[in-house]
Amino acid sequence: MAEVAKASLEMGEMKLSGKIALVTGAGRGIGRAIALALAAEGADVAVDAAHLSSAEGTAEAIKKTGRKAIAIEADVSEEDQVDRMVDRVINELGGIHILVNNAGIFQVAPVVEQTLQMWDCIMSINLRGTYLCCRKVGKWMIAHRMGKIINIASVTGMRGVPMRSAYASSKAAVINMTQDLAVEWGKYNINVNCIAPGGVLTDLIKDSIKKGVINVKESERRAPLGRMATPEDIANAAVFLTSDEASFITGVILPIDGGWSAAVSGYI
Numbered sequence: 001m002a003e004v005a006k007a008s009l010e011m012g013e014m015k016l017s018g019k020i021a022l023v024t025g026a027g028r029g030i031g032r033a034i035a036l037a038l039a040a041e042g043a044d045v046a047v048d049a050a051h052l053s054s055a056e057g058t059a060e061a062i063k064k065t066g067r068k069a070i071a072i073e074a075d076v077s078e079e080d081q082v083d084r085m086v087d088r089v090i091n092e093l094g095g096i097h098i099l100v101n102n103a104g105i106f107q108v109a110p111v112v113e114q115t116l117q118m119w120d121c122i123m124s125i126n127l128r129g130t131y132l133c134c135r136k137v138g139k140w141m142i143a144h145r146m147g148k149i150i151n152i153a154s155v156t157g158m159r160g161v162p163m164r165s166a167y168a169s170s171k172a173a174v175i176n177m178t179q180d181l182a183v184e185w186g187k188y189n190i191n192v193n194c195i196a197p198g199g200v201l202t203d204l205i206k207d208s209i210k211k212g213v214i215n216v217k218e219s220e221r222r223a224p225l226g227r228m229a230t231p232e233d234i235a236n237a238a239v240f241l242t243s244d245e246a247s248f249i250t251g252v253i254l255p256i257d258g259g260w261s262a263a264v265s266g267y268i
Contacts, residue, residue: 014042016043017041017042019098021096023045024100031152032058036235039069040065041239042067044067059071075129076133077124082132083136086133095144096141098149098150099150107122107164108208109163114165118166122170130177141190147185148190148191149181151175157172178192178251179253190250191246198257226258234256
């Protein structure tokens with residue numbers, strides 16, 4: 001067996017050949033990195049983003065690698081838009097073997113300054129959107145008795161972090177939903193896992209750093225590995241969890257945070 005694996009690696013065999021993936025929120029940042037990484041391993045990818053131009057940018061980059069890609073503008077919090085998106089992917093690409101729920105919004109603010117409108121907006125995209133995509137894609141996966149789902153949460157959904165009550169609450173719910181679906185859908189050979197990033201140097205976070213909203217030095221100090229993650233760090237884990245190498249892994253919450261969530265409070 002070891003010899004076969006070694007030979008496959010030497011031949012450059014891709015981990016996701018013949019697979020079709022849908023990645024939400026893939027116009028930039030973590031979602032874009034994941035979409036590109038899945039394509040690099042042989043998957044055809046449907047790229048969803050809130051703005052078509054962003055989705056098209058990622059899709060064009062994927063096509064340059066020789067893989068198929070389609071760009072979709074869809075609001076994942078709207079049931080009819082999710083249904084149309086998933087139906088289009090199935091009709092045009094032939095199915096959905098991999099779903100990555102990455103679409104989400106972020107806010108840093110004291111609870112007393114948050115509006116109910118912002119709470120509802122965060123919940124509708126981060127939680128409702130993940131639920132709608134899982135439910136719709138899950139029907140196809142159940143019918144075909146196969147599938148890999150990754151929900152992108154956050155370490156803030158696992159620990160108390162000031163100024164992030166709405167965001168952290170939405171991600172905590174995504175974590176619980178991941179475990180529920182893993183248990184419910186295991187009998188259909190569907191793996192449902194969750195990646196919980198810590199601080200990630202996306203363009204959005206870099207902008208927040210420039211504005212003084214996020215202290216990069218403090219974020220680096222809190223991680224035992226001494227740095228923030230790159231989008232590619234998250235994408236590498238997504239490739240593993242959607243490959244056959246992770247066929248017996250489901251219901252797992254994987255922090256990618258440089259050791260932040262492992263540290264005791266006094267350390268950080």
